[in-house]
Amino acid sequence: MSFDCSDHLHYKVLHLTGEVDLSNSTKVRRCLLDILDRGNSVIVDFSKLTYIDSSGMAILVEGLNTANKKELSLTIAAAVGAPLQVLELTRLNQVFTLVDSVTDIKE
Amino acid sequence: MNNESLLDKRWSSCPHELADIRKNVMGICAQLSFNDKDSNEIVLAIDEACTNIIRYAYNDCRDGEIYLQVTKDKKQVIFRLHDFAKHVSKDCIEQKEIDPLKPGGLGVMLMQKVMNSVKFVHTRKCKGNILELKKDLPKENSNNEL
Numbered sequence: 468m469s470f471d472c473s474d475h476l477h478y479k480v481l482h483l484t485g486e487v488d489l490s491n492s493t494k495v496r497r498c499l500l501d502i503l504d505r506g507n508s509v510i511v512d513f514s515k516l517t518y519i520d521s522s523g524m525a526i527l528v529e530g531l532n533t534a535n536k537k538e539l540s541l542t543i544a545a546a547v548g549a550p551l552q553v554l555e556l557t558r559l560n561q562v563f564t565l566v567d568s569v570t571d572i573k574e
Numbered sequence: 575m576n577n578e579s580l581l582d583k584r585w586s587s588c589p590h591e592l593a594d595i596r597k598n599v600m601g602i603c604a605q606l607s608f609n610d611k612d613s614n615e616i617v618l619a620i621d622e623a624c625t626n627i628i629r630y631a632y633n634d635c636r637d638g639e640i641y642l643q644v645t646k647d648k649k650q651v652i653f654r655l656h657d658f659a660k661h662v663s664k665d666c667i668e669q670k671e672i673d674p675l676k677p678g679g680l681g682v683m684l685m686q687k688v689m690n691s692v693k694f695v696h697t698r699k700c701k702g703n704i705l706e707l708k709k710d711l712p713k714e715n716s717n718n719e720l
Contacts, residue, residue: 486596489625490589518596520621521680528675549614556615556687557674 470498475569478542479507484515487523496526503533503541510569514545519553531563544569577645577652580605587628587638587657595642596621599653602644606651607712615688616651616709622681623655623692623705630666631659631703650690650708658702664694667705 468485479502487495502509511527513519527541534541542564546554554560566572580602585591599620603613624640632638641656669686672679685692689707696704 486593488589488592488621489628490592518617520618520625521684522625524674524680525677529677532675548610549618552611552614553618553684556618556684557680559674562675 468495470495472498472502475510475572476574477508478510478572480510480512480544480569482512482515483519486518487516488518488520489522492520492522492526495523496529499526499530500533503530503537503539506537506539508534508540508542510542510544510566510572512544512569513547513550514568516546516550517548519550521553521557524553524557524559527563528559540564542566542572544571577647579643579645580651581642581644584639584641586636587632587640588636589625589628591640592621592624595624595640598642599644602651606646607714609712612709612712619685619688619692619707619709620653620655622684623653623707626666626681627655627657627659627703627705631657631662633659646711650710653707653709654695655705655707656702661696661698662694662703667692667694 468487468491470481470483473480481499531541544566545568546565581598585595596617599617600613603616627640639658643654645652667682672683689709691708693706694703695706
C-alpha cells in the first residue's frame with residue numbers, strides 16, 4: 468500500500484494505492500488526520516485502491532467525524548470493485564459523499 | 575462422510591501476513607468458481623476474522639499462530655480458523671445492529687452479513703479458539719467434485 472497527496476481546487480486529495488488493512492491503516496489515519504488538522508477539506512481517491520477492510524473504513528469514519536466537527540468535508544472518489552462493496556455492505560455509502568472521480572468536484 | 579480438504583496452512587499473527595491469507599482465500603474462491611462479488615466478500619470475511627484474532631485474541635502480539643483449514647462438502651465451503659490464545663467470549667461474534675459511525679463491531683457485522691454461518695466450534699478442553707465460517711457453494715458448483 469502507498470499513498471500520496473495532491474491538490475484539487477481548495478481540497479487536499481489523498482490518493483490510496485493497493486490494499487489497506489490492519490498492517491498499514493495507522494499510517495493512513497495519521498496522514499488523513501494531519502490533513503484535517505491543518506484545516507483542509509479532503510477527497511480520498513479510491514481509483515487505485517484494490518482492497519480496504521473495516522480497520523480502513525473505521526479510519527475514514529473517524530476522519531469524517533473530525534471533518535464535520537471542524538466544518539470541513541471528506542469525500543470519497545472513484546470507489547469501485549471490492550472497496551465499493553465494503554462501503555455498501557457497511558451502509559457507509561449512505562454516509563459518505565461519493566463521486567465518480569476527483570475531477571467531478573467543481574468547487 | 576469426509577469433507578474434501580482444500581487448504582491447510584499456518585501463518586504468524588503479524589498483520590503483514592493478512593495479504594498472503596487473502597491471496598490464498600481468493601485462490602480457493604477461484605477454484606470453487608465463486609463470482610467476483612462473492613469472492614471479494616468471502617476474502618473480506620476471512621480477513622476480518624483474522625484481524626479480530628490478531629487484535630483481540632492475541633492482543634496485537636505478533637508471535638501467535640493462525641491456522642486456517644478449508645474444506646468443502648457437497649453444499650458448502652467451510653473455513654476453520656484456529657488460534658492458540660486464551661478463550662474469547664463466544665458472544666463476541668453475535669450478530670448485532672450497529673451504528674457504522676461509532677467505533678467497533680464492523681468486522682463482526684461484515685462476517686455475519688457475508689457468510690451463511692459464523693460460529694465458534696471449540697470446546698473448553700481445546701487450546702485456543704476455533705471460528706468456523708461457512709458459505710454456500712455457487713449453484714453450478716454444488717454436488718460437483720473438483
